[in-house]
Amino acid sequence: MKIDQNTINNVCVLTPRGRLDAATAPKLREHLGTMGASGRQMVIDMGPVEFIDSSGLGALVAHVRRLRRLDGDLKLASLNDKVRRVFELTRAFRLFDIFDNSAAAVASFRHEDAA
Amino acid sequence: MKTLIIVKESEYTWMRDFFPSRHPLLAPVCNKPLLSYWVDFAIHCGSREIRLVSDGSLSEVENRFGDGIPWGVELTYAPIRETDELEDVLKKNSRFSANARLLVMQGCFFLHYDKNTDYTRFFQTAPSGEVRNCDTGRILIRGDVSAAAPGSGGDPTPLVLVPLKSINILHQLSMDVLTTHAYQYVLPGYTNETGIHIGRDTMIDKTVRINQPVMIGDHVKIHKDAVIGPDVVIGSHVIIDAHSRVRRSVIMDGTYVGGHLDFDRKVAAGQTLVDPREGTVMNMVDPQLLSEVKEKADGGYFKMIWHGLLAVLLAAMQAIPYAVLVPMLKWQGRWRCTEAVFFQNGRGDVIRQAHITIDRTGYCGRLAKRMALDRFGLLAQVVRGKLNLIGHRLVRANEHNREILKDKPGYYPGVFSYAEGECWPMADTEREISEYFHSNQGNLVHDLVMVTRALLNKSCEETQI
Numbered sequence: 001m002k003i004d005q006n007t008i009n010n011v012c013v014l015t016p017r018g019r020l021d022a023a024t025a026p027k028l029r030e031h032l033g034t035m036g037a038s039g040r041q042m043v044i045d046m047g048p049v050e051f052i053d054s055s056g057l058g059a060l061v062a063h064v065r066r067l068r069r070l071d072g073d074l075k076l077a078s079l080n081d082k083v084r085r086v087f088e089l090t091r092a093f094r095l096f097d098i099f100d101n102s103a104a105a106v107a108s109f110r111h112e113d114a115a
Numbered sequence: 116m117k118t119l120i121i122v123k124e125s126e127y128t129w130m131r132d133f134f135p136s137r138h139p140l141l142a143p144v145c146n147k148p149l150l151s152y153w154v155d156f157a158i159h160c161g162s163r164e165i166r167l168v169s170d171g172s173l174s175e176v177e178n179r180f181g182d183g184i185p186w187g188v189e190l191t192y193a194p195i196r197e198t199d200e201l202e203d204v205l206k207k208n209s210r211f212s213a214n215a216r217l218l219v220m221q222g223c224f225f226l227h228y229d230k231n232t233d234y235t236r237f238f239q240t241a242p243s244g245e246v247r248n249c250d251t252g253r254i255l256i257r258g259d260v261s262a263a264a265p266g267s268g269g270d271p272t273p274l275v276l277v278p279l280k281s282i283n284i285l286h287q288l289s290m291d292v293l294t295t296h297a298y299q300y301v302l303p304g305y306t307n308e309t310g311i312h313i314g315r316d317t318m319i320d321k322t323v324r325i326n327q328p329v330m331i332g333d334h335v336k337i338h339k340d341a342v343i344g345p346d347v348v349i350g351s352h353v354i355i356d357a358h359s360r361v362r363r364s365v366i367m368d369g370t371y372v373g374g375h376l377d378f379d380r381k382v383a384a385g386q387t388l389v390d391p392r393e394g395t396v397m398n399m400v401d402p403q404l405l406s407e408v409k410e411k412a413d414g415g416y417f418k419m420i421w422h423g424l425l426a427v428l429l430a431a432m433q434a435i436p437y438a439v440l441v442p443m444l445k446w447q448g449r450w451r452c453t454e455a456v457f458f459q460n461g462r463g464d465v466i467r468q469a470h471i472t473i474d475r476t477g478y479c480g481r482l483a484k485r486m487a488l489d490r491f492g493l494l495a496q497v498v499r500g501k502l503n504l505i506g507h508r509l510v511r512a513n514e515h516n517r518e519i520l521k522d523k524p525g526y527y528p529g530v531f532s533y534a535e536g537e538c539w540p541m542a543d544t545e546r547e548i549s550e551y552f553h554s555n556q557g558n559l560v561h562d563l564v565m566v567t568r569a570l571l572n573k574s575c576e577e578t579q580i
Contacts, residue, residue: 002493003128052549052554053539053552054537054539054549054552054553055539057548057552058537058538058539058549058550059539059542060540061545061548063497065542079474084192084193085174085177086176086552087181088172088173088174088192088194089172089174089551089552089555090547090548090549090555091172091548091551092548092553093168093196094196094197094544095247095544095548096196097196097207098193098194098195098207098299099206099207099208099209100193100207100208100209100210100211101209101210103209104206104207106211107206108206
């Protein structure tokens with residue numbers, strides 16, 4: 001799995017590519033763990049994620065909890081149908097703000113800061 | 116023109132109380148799901164792309180409606196959160212709604228419209244804002260009017276929102292549509308006579324008396340000397356046994372109505388009988404009177420046998436340690452046993468079972484816990500087919516948990532929970548996510564792997580019960 005990283009308006013945008021499963025979730029966890037304060041406001045663009053299993057969900061859930069404890073947040077964007085169904089079946093969508101594109105997810109942090 | 120349908124679970128809670136196993140958007144009005152009316156109306160308004168967003172699970176709806184191809188539209192789905200307001204929903208769906216005229220339908224209501232009326236011009240030209248509302252919902256328009264749009268067609272009629280607030284209103288709607296407004300909608304079934312709609316593969320005995328108006332679904336069997344109607348809506352896969360009489364009632368899909376019964380102003384769904392005027396619900400115990408029509412086995416028996424075999428194997432492995440360690444622990448006072456009642460499934464059936472607590476302070480206690488000897492008694496319930504070997508977390512039967520289970524379709528607990536086979540679930544929400552993920556895998560080998568992982572996963576041992 002390859003993870004692209006970008007910063008837009010002080011919001012860290014991660015784009016993992018490929019499968020997010022038991023084999024690759026540790027890599028994502030490790031990547032998220034090394035981000036420090038720069039990644040307090042984060043968007044993960046799930047568009048290129050082809051598959052997610054419970055380990056992948058676990059990595060995302062653990063990180064969103066960590067960020068919220070630090071007054072940050074993690075938002076998800078561009079879920080494809082396959083990945084969306086997993087969020088639906090597991091009801092994990094209740095934990096995340098999910099946008100249909102990453103630009104809107106980044107902009108939502110700006111609105112929150114302004115408020 | 117695009118349509119955004121916003122559904123909040125909290126607005127439909129009352130429907131879940133009556134029909135817990137059916138998604139509220141699939142609640143039928145004259146054998147047609149509520150959502151179908153909305154989709155039809157959106158199409159009449161000129162929408163070709165429809166997005167359904169909800170803070171609850173839409174899997175059941177998605178399985179039924181798919182991608183919208185049968186309607187000639189593109190139907191997509193997206194999640195929102197319970198706390199999201201309209202503006203949040205629009206931001207989260209900004210790609211969908213960008214640069215488009217948007218018809219927004221939000222709330223819990225039935226829509227009275229007429230398929231013969233042209234709504235397109237009005238919705239293309241109406242100014243942005245609320246078009247209609249009722250106590251429980253609204254329809255609004257967003258976006259600029261296109262320069263190419265035709266001149267305004269005036270406020271269209273009929274277009275009335277009926278607030279859906281009770282089972283009585285839902286029942287009355289079925290009756291109204293059937294008796295008075297049938298011509299306004301595309302309704303399921305074949306009709307060559309006013310007031311009678313009949314579905315496919317329906318068998319009606321020649322001695323049956325039908326008093327119109329009546330709507331009968333697909334694959335229905337009505338046995339001899341039954342009297343159906345007036346004002347009756349019968350869903351699909353329904354059996355009405357001989358000599359029964361049904362008037363002013365709705366019999367929902369998959370219901371068996373026993374012989375020699377007289378139904379007047381009732382709603383029947385499986386073994387549930389509702390009096391819409393009083394709002395009372397009765398769960399019939401006698402399957403000869405009212406019950407659910409059983410569909411063909413869906414692999415559930417294979418799963419039951421497979422789990423039973425694994426439980427026997429595990430019990431055989433635990434038998435000797437159990438015989439040696441448990442008397443010692445009991446003697447040391449480290450094996451505590453209390454009688455408890457647990458939910459066996461999402462329908463609210465219960466099992467009585469000893470709840471074991473092992474004090475882990477001593478070596479024997481730790482060993483017994485690691486070998487999961489506290490679950491030994493539960494294995495018998497797996498062999499009896501009352502529990503899975505691995506499944507959702509077993510919860511005690513009380514009113515609080517009963518309410519929680521209403522929100523957990525497909526709940527089927529196990530001796531071990533799927534979350535015990537994982538390392539990451541720490542809080543209840545995370546356990547749920549893990550349990551839903553694995554219970555939807557539907558793979559027997561996967562269950563074996565998860566049981567093995569649960570047994571090996573010492574760190575999760577204390578999460579059960």
